[in-house]
Amino acid sequence: MRKTVILVLGLAGVALFYFTFVSAGKVFRSDWQLPQSPGEKQARYRLVLITQELETPFWGKVGAGALEEAERVGASIEVWGSYGKNREDFLKKIEIAIDSKVDGIIVQGLDTEEFKQLTKVKAAFYGIPIVTVANDVPMADSLRRTYVGSNQYLAGQLIARQLLSDMGSTGKVVLLGDSRGEYYQQQRINGIYDVLKEYPNVRTEYAETTDAREQVISATQDLMNRLPDVQAFVAVNANTAEAMIQEIGRRTRVEPYHIYSFDDSHDSMSLLKQGKLDGVIEQSPETMGRISVNLMTEWLSGETVPLDSNGYFTEIRMLKAADAR
Numbered sequence: 001m002r003k004t005v006i007l008v009l010g011l012a013g014v015a016l017f018y019f020t021f022v023s024a025g026k027v028f029r030s031d032w033q034l035p036q037s038p039g040e041k042q043a044r045y046r047l048v049l050i051t052q053e054l055e056t057p058f059w060g061k062v063g064a065g066a067l068e069e070a071e072r073v074g075a076s077i078e079v080w081g082s083y084g085k086n087r088e089d090f091l092k093k094i095e096i097a098i099d100s101k102v103d104g105i106i107v108q109g110l111d112t113e114e115f116k117q118l119t120k121v122k123a124a125f126y127g128i129p130i131v132t133v134a135n136d137v138p139m140a141d142s143l144r145r146t147y148v149g150s151n152q153y154l155a156g157q158l159i160a161r162q163l164l165s166d167m168g169s170t171g172k173v174v175l176l177g178d179s180r181g182e183y184y185q186q187q188r189i190n191g192i193y194d195v196l197k198e199y200p201n202v203r204t205e206y207a208e209t210t211d212a213r214e215q216v217i218s219a220t221q222d223l224m225n226r227l228p229d230v231q232a233f234v235a236v237n238a239n240t241a242e243a244m245i246q247e248i249g250r251r252t253r254v255e256p257y258h259i260y261s262f263d264d265s266h267d268s269m270s271l272l273k274q275g276k277l278d279g280v281i282e283q284s285p286e287t288m289g290r291i292s293v294n295l296m297t298e299w300l301s302g303e304t305v306p307l308d309s310n311g312y313f314t315e316i317r318m319l320k321a322a323d324a325r
Contacts (some may be wrong), residue, residue: 043076045103045300047293049133052090058264058285059108062134063288066106069226073081073297077106085211085239087112094118097128104129104296109137109147109297111183116141129299131307133292134264135184136287139309145299148292148313152184155281156191156236159260162279163196163232166258170201171231174223176216179208180238185236188262192234205230211239220247232258238265245276263319272324277306279321284314 047067051059065081070077077112080097082089091114095106098118105123109115109132119130119142129145136147163173175192189206196202205227209219222242224230233248235241241261248254254276261268262281271277291312298304 009252022178039303043070043074043228045075045297046114046297047075047077047104047106048102049077049079049094049106049107049289049292050090050097051079051081052085052087053264054079055083056121056264056266057269058134058283061285064180065172065286066293067289068292069287069293073294075133075293075297077293087114091118092113095122098126101126102128103300104131106131106133106296108133109135109142109144109183111137111141111181119143129296131292131296133288134162134283135182136187136311137183146295146307146309148295149288149311149314150281150283150316151313152187154186154313155193155262155283155316156193157195158191158194158281158316159188159234159279160192162318162320163201163234164202164257164258166278167202169199172203172205172227172229173232173234174227174230175204175206175236176219176240177206177208179210180264182237188236192236207241209237211237213243216240216243216249220244224251225246233260234262235259238262238268241265241277242267245271249276268323271320272294272321275321277321280319280324282317282319284316 038065047070049063051062053059059081066077066079080093082093090110093107094107095118100207105128107130115137122145123130130142132144132147134149137144175189193204197202205223207223208220209215233244235244238261245254245259248257258278259276260279261277263269263283268277268280272280291314295307295312297303299307
């Protein structure tokens with residue numbers, strides 16, 4: 001019995017020695033790597049994308065592009081947003097991101113003092129870089145590192161040129177803008193004016209409203225009462241287009257009017273396919289998301305320093321109703 005026990009123990013010792021030898025060999029072979037520690041598996045940078053229009057297809061594409069690029073470059077990104085342009089909630093999310101000390105914030109620009117204070121003072125104090133996407137805010141006011149999105153001035157020019165092509169060089173045009181004075185919308189208006197000012201027989205009427213449905217309807221009623229011979233409308237704030245068109249259709253046929261807008265609202269493409277919009281500026285939201293993440297990580301790694309303060313413009317084009325059907 002004692003010999004048997006000694007034999008078993010001896011065999012166990014031999015087996016243990018063999019497996020120890022094999023394991024040690026694996027460790028010292030050059031093509032074998034030790035398991036990564038939990039810290040090594042973490043993403044290089046923590047980013048957040050924040051928008052105040054989370055429910056729109058446009059911003060869904062911005063988010064999809066950002067997520068795709070973050071995965072490619074090894075960063076983590078969360079997409080935060082508010083619904084229905086809830087500004088208080090939007091600003092609160094920016095503040096939370098700053099307090100969380102994320103590595104970088106990609107955000108829809110908002111031309112308000114509260115936004116500028118958060119980016120210019122609080123984010124700067126913590127050394128958190130800001131990149132505005134789709135909607136810009138002047139660098140001097142926000143200290144953002146750069147802007148990624150459409151050249152909104154050029155977008156306004158494209159609409160004005162299409163309007164002239166459709167309507168001719170004579171007529172009355174209504175521009176319906178945002179009473180909040182958004183910077184990116186002012187750029188669109190400047191682009192429209194700079195083209196139309198060369199045509200003295202084209203008269204423009206500018207009006208402002210919020211995107212609240214009742215106010216858009218009221219503003220459209222007033223414009224049509226004062227300008228019964230108006231021939232064209234431009235919804236500079238794309239969120240006003242649907243209510244504006246509904247009011248025009250309630251009073252008369254929509255078809256004779258030349259109506260234009262932009263693709264950054266929930267209804268734009270649907271209205272274009274229905275023929276209620278004659279033209280829409282189509283932007284490149286997925287590209288915006290990808291480039292903004294790429295530039296942010298390049299800045300954080302020191303690969304691209306400084307970023308171009310004038311911004312990185314993505315592709316735009318005029319999409320006609322016939323193209324969308």
